[in-house]
Amino acid sequence: MRTVTFADPAVIRDLQTHFVLFWHNQMAGSVLPPPDPGTPEQAKSYPEGGGGTNVLTYVAAPDGRAVLRLQGYWRPERYLAELRFGRELAMAVGKMPHDPEAVRFVADRLDDRARLVGMRRSEIERRHPEVIAKKGTESVLARTHAALVLLEKTLGAESRPNLEAVETVVNERLKLRVFT
Amino acid sequence: MFPRLLLVLSAGAALAAPAPALAQPPGDEIGRLVAQLDADDFRVRDRAARRLREVGLDTLPRLRRAAEESQSVEVRTRLADLIAGITRPGWRSDLAAVRAEALRTGKPILVVSTVGLPTGFG
Numbered sequence: 633m634r635t636v637t638f639a640d641p642a643v644i645r646d647l648q649t650h651f652v653l654f655w656h657n658q659m660a661g662s663v664l665p666p667p668d669p670g671t672p673e674q675a676k677s678y679p680e681g682g683g684g685t686n687v688l689t690y691v692a693a694p695d696g697r698a699v700l701r702l703q704g705y706w707r708p709e710r711y712l713a714e715l716r717f718g719r720e721l722a723m724a725v726g727k728m729p730h731d732p733e734a735v736r737f738v739a740d741r742l743d744d745r746a747r748l749v750g751m752r753r754s755e756i757e758r759r760h761p762e763v764i765a766k767k768g769t770e771s772v773l774a775r776t777h778a779a780l781v782l783l784e785k786t787l788g789a790e791s792r793p794n795l796e797a798v799e800t801v802v803n804e805r806l807k808l809r810v811f812t
Numbered sequence: 813m814f815p816r817l818l819l820v821l822s823a824g825a826a827l828a829a830p831a832p833a834l835a836q837p838p839g840d841e842i843g844r845l846v847a848q849l850d851a852d853d854f855r856v857r858d859r860a861a862r863r864l865r866e867v868g869l870d871t872l873p874r875l876r877r878a879a880e881e882s883q884s885v886e887v888r889t890r891l892a893d894l895i896a897g898i899t900r901p902g903w904r905s906d907l908a909a910v911r912a913e914a915l916r917t918g919k920p921i922l923v924v925s926t927v928g929l930p931t932g933f934g
Contacts, residue, residue, distance in 0.1 A: 641869045641872045641873075641899075645869050647901040647922060647931070648902060651920055651921065652910050652919050653901055654903070654905070654922065654924075655903035656905070656926070657927075687923065691920055691922055692907075692914075692922075694921070696911050698923075715922070722920035723920060726918070741891050743856050747814055750871045798923055802925060
């Protein structure tokens, strides 16, 4: 993410323009060594969505309610697209009171988006059934398919922050201490 | 219904559309400024660096190329400093301050949670 996505001018511009940025170290106070970031060339070949919980992105409304969670490494184009979606969702939620209706509103939007991603994944599987058996890095199409599978999963109900406060979301990560 | 439709449409467009192209300032000016980073006169070097910093992200491809191609260690060092300054998105680690700024500006918050302290954050 650092050597590719966060070094991309379009991503930097988007972050600087549209967000208040908070970086959180999952390892604060831990004795675990940081992972080797690798070279830019290695980073470019890394499968999108991979990396487990080593990198987590959350988008929250201006009042701090988290609406979107993305897990893993993403290349600039897809990361930007998800940030745009998250930003629009966050701004819409920012105008709503904190109630079950707002939670349902976000869940519906995430369902819609996961469905959209699922449709693209299904389309690839229908046209190119061979990609299902391939590993994520074997071809551009297989990489795209693997990324869509991971994105669909990360947008799914089990990964959602459900409008919890960013403090809660971040502290829960620390309690879990799951480094994969 | 309307906001939902908007978000769905936006989701579809975002998944399909590539990132918008960046507007580039005149290449000649950037080339001239990059060359001036190697000037003998400190004031010329300083002025060129300031101007490149002002232009900001639009200079990035040229600065990176110049950093790769330059034979001068000094110029490469200056370019590396400039690139680092321009590409720093402005990550902060004080959540209370971030919350206050988001409320004040009405901007959403982006949280990136990583293992360890990767260079380039901060």
